[in-house]
Amino acid sequence: MFLVVVLSLGTFIIFFQGFMVAPILPGLSRIFHVSVRHVSFIEPAYLLGYGLATLIYGPLSDKYGRFPVILCSLTCFIVLTACTGFCQSITQMIILRLLTGIGAAGVAPNTIGWIGDKFPYERRGHALGIFFGFMAAGTAFGSSVGALFTAKVSWPVLFWMVAGVGVLILVLLIGYRKNFLQKESEPFGSFVALYQSVKEVFFLPRGWRTYLFVLFNGMFHSGVFAWTGYFFYKNYHLDEQGVGLALLGYGIPGLLLGPLLGKLADKYGRSRIIPIGILIGALSAILLSMNYSLVASCLFIATLSFGFELTHPLFAAIITTLSPKKGAATGLFAFFLFMGYGLGSLVFSLIVTIGLNQAFRVFGTVALIAACVAAINFKEEK
Template sequence: MIETKIPPTRNKAHERLLRLLALATFIIFFQAYMVAPIIPTLSLRMHAPVETVGLIVPAYLIPYGIATLAYGLLADRVGIHRVMFASLGAFSILTILTATAHSIDQLALWRLLTGIGASGVVPLALALVGRLYPYEQRGRALGWIFGAMAGGMAFGAPVGALVVPAIGWQGLFLLAGGCGFVLLVLLSSSRPLIASAAQPVMGTLGDVLRGYKELLGTARGRRTYAYVFLNSIFHSGVFTWLGVYLERHYALSPTTVGLALLGYGIPGFLLGPAIGRAADRWGRAHLIPWGLLAGGLGVGLLLADPPLILVPLVAALLSLGYDMTQPLFGGIVTALGGPRAGQAMGLNVFTLFIGFGLGSLAFGALMPAGFSIAFGIFMVAELVIGLLAFAAFRSELPAPR
């Protein structure tokens, strides 16, 4: 395969845009994951049971996933730049307005609206990377975006728990929304590059439906989207309730819970681009199955009741399992979309966030039976799909140069 050469000046502009997209991704995932560790605090402030407050997590994630379908289609029709900037602006405004909530019902409503408003940024950033970088260089670029996701998870959880005593939960939302506005200003200079990278694709409703049929009409498409869905159920279910587990099992304060969760996301934040380069060089077939097995092993270690000092390492292993799977699935999806990159990535993020929401709900539904039962079921399911992945993704090898 002949390696595509990007002109140096254009490459510099691409790299700057890539880092700004990664920052925007970081902020959005930061605010998504800063909520889980403060569920006990919100329960006290809102005078509501923990199980009820926990519903604000799927209240954000599920509408986010559903809305990505519309944003992807809209971006293909009117342009990625228009939809992305409007979505980032909506995210910023709605996150700030969340601080005005006075009850759990109001908080859930603002989270629902924020999920809808925010969902046009990250999937379109991923689709844009698919336009800016050739497939053989795409793993590294996607590693930046997914590394930013992991970083948002890693720092959103502990920072949320650490700063709430100082600035209150309202201040936390004001801070995240203000950062969104700063990113919106910084990205404005890259608007022409975004607009030129992905031209609008017109079509009828029949064209859209045929697009979905083509995406799911191949074995490669079906297995990739299926694994995105199942893997997201696992990671969201475990992580959403991990803070509650640590508080109850180890009798930790919210601040200590945040510190214990710091390991989650660090591998992706530090190693995301390196994992992407490894996928470009050696193929996703060698990384995806081991990533799935790493996630299952992480939950197995929780079942073994490790000492508290090892919990951050267990969280890091769970994060590594995510970082070796979802970014690589995203790379495959960018090769499936053809001219309708927004539609393909919209379906990917829809699948991802619906899985996130259902995973949180499923684990919560299992909690009355005990954390051991819930962890055990999630662990076995992840290990099974990990073993099956050796055969399912054996063809995902780099093309010979």
């Protein structure tokens, strides 16, 4: 499990870097003398580049192996993150964020693929629970600790610190490279055949159903979480540091309970846990909209994260069983996840004109319906 933790740390730092810019957008707008709206393109540039590139890295790992692709992707992430600290204009930053997303997109999906290669299905939930716990923690700590750090250090130093942590993780991976060098999957003859395999995986009955739930779940969590910072600012009048502390709860359940939740899925089955996870997320969004006390809202942020941990690791476990071409399957998983992230924040931004709390209720109500549909669609899953 040590290597699972190291690989998960790679995903943690990538997600940390991906979401740490949201709280510092107002500061960047002042530094570069542009509008906040202009600066806000930093986030979709990263998500768009990441989501599209996952379709490339998955098949590449089927052809050339997980380790070379993960190593190359993490190296690109480190170099491009360090370069971002030298940006002199917001346009340069947007371009570098796009390239960083493209470069970093090979780590997470191929880590899932490696877990699928290494662990039997009945033990896979535990490993994926660790992975997604670090992933959720990276999202939460990036948006919270990023705000806290920028109060102490300049934004370029924040990017260089992240690059430095990436180097340490890269060194650990190289030290354990022998664990990757065994034959991981069957080689495929051409890229035409590789992308034909992507099509085949998606159109499997269990494939398109699971990927659509991945897309929806990504939309739900991204849409709600992207606006929780403004929620605490608007309803509880917190400053940047206060918002950062309030959002810390989003990553705590996954970081502390991820392995346990994975074991529960292995023991009791995905058919029971997935609908419960979607239901918990839905209720969390609806309860947030009720404007209870600050302590209660912070608790609902944690339960929202709990709902994520009860769903996405389980979706990933299902996907690793769809086909022996795990690179194609996990590449599609990452693609739908990040397209969901981007679409969720966009849809929420479009409907937020009805009111922030009302938008939370709309997302929560749709998720309640999705939980009922999931109970039917995943009833045969083990």
